[in-house]
Amino acid sequence: MLAIERKNAILNTLREEKHVVVSELAKQFDVSEETVRRDLDKLEKEGMVIKTYGGAVISESSTAELPYVVRKKANVQAKQRIADLATNLVADGDTLILDASSTAVFIAQKIKSKKDITLITNSLEVLMELSDVVGWKIISTGGALKERSCALVGNQAEECLSRFHVDKAFISCKGIDMEHGFSDSNEMHASVKRCMIESAAQVFFAIDSSKFGKLSFTTICGFEGIDAIITDTKPDIEWERIFAANDLECLYPEDGNV
Secondary structure (H helix, E strand, O other): OOHHHHHHHHHHHHHHHOEEEHHHHHHHHOOOHHHHHHHHHHHHHOOOEEEEOOEEEEOOOOOOOOOHHHHOOOOHHHHHHHHHHHHHOOOOOOEEEEOOOHHHHHHHHHHHHOOOOEEEEOEHHHHHHOOOOOOOEEEEOOOEEEOOOOEEEOHHHHHHHHOOOEEEEEEOOOEEEOOOEEEEOOHHHHHHHHHHHHHEEEEEEEOOHHHEOOOOOEEEEOOOOOOEEEOOOOOOHHHHHHHHHOOOEEEOOOOOOO
16 A cells, blocks of 8 residues: 555544554554554644544644545545435526535536536536536636645636526535534635635535534635525534524435435
8 A cells, every 4th residue: 555545544544533543553554653653743744633642633623624535435425415415406407516525526426417507616526527428518617726625726716606607506614603604624715615605596505414513714604695504414403593593494314315
């Protein structure tokens, strides 16, 4: 296994279990404990982990951007449920925006059966996923490639989005907080998402339940003007009160399955 593959595997384990032990990782990857410590040193410098005695924990730093290859493997079942619900909201002939989240790729996979779709995205992964679709108009925003995220950001992406008016936008985020609304780990991502919101007649935040109650580095927007949240499980009563107070619909699988 290459060093980069091992680092991504460690990050994936941390994403799921929140902590790792050096001795266990050494056995898992058949390398020395010193090699694992060097991997963790590098991940700590990148802001991904916090080293502890004998191991490491996932960094809760709101500025940390996990690599896309790690994010796409996290909460897969939840994202599939969200994508199924999102598909029911898309009609033939719609104009759409998908952001550069891993959830958006699952949505892209699910809506391929729709016809005559016009879709705008700043995601390289979404563009690749839809590269074999016939009969659609697919538009890239252009822009600067943001490291780790497979996202195009910056002035060019924002200017492109400002020229269009679409039916629906599907957007994700790093956290949703009762007081501050939707937030992300990076201002460049948040700025592009604000442009997506401005360009769409209907806005849907596609957020798995692990994001509830979390506040990340920068605010994308509050609850006003958002049409619905799409998530994988029924939120608790306190969240239902928040959504009702803001006239915000919350869509989720009623029985755990769509």
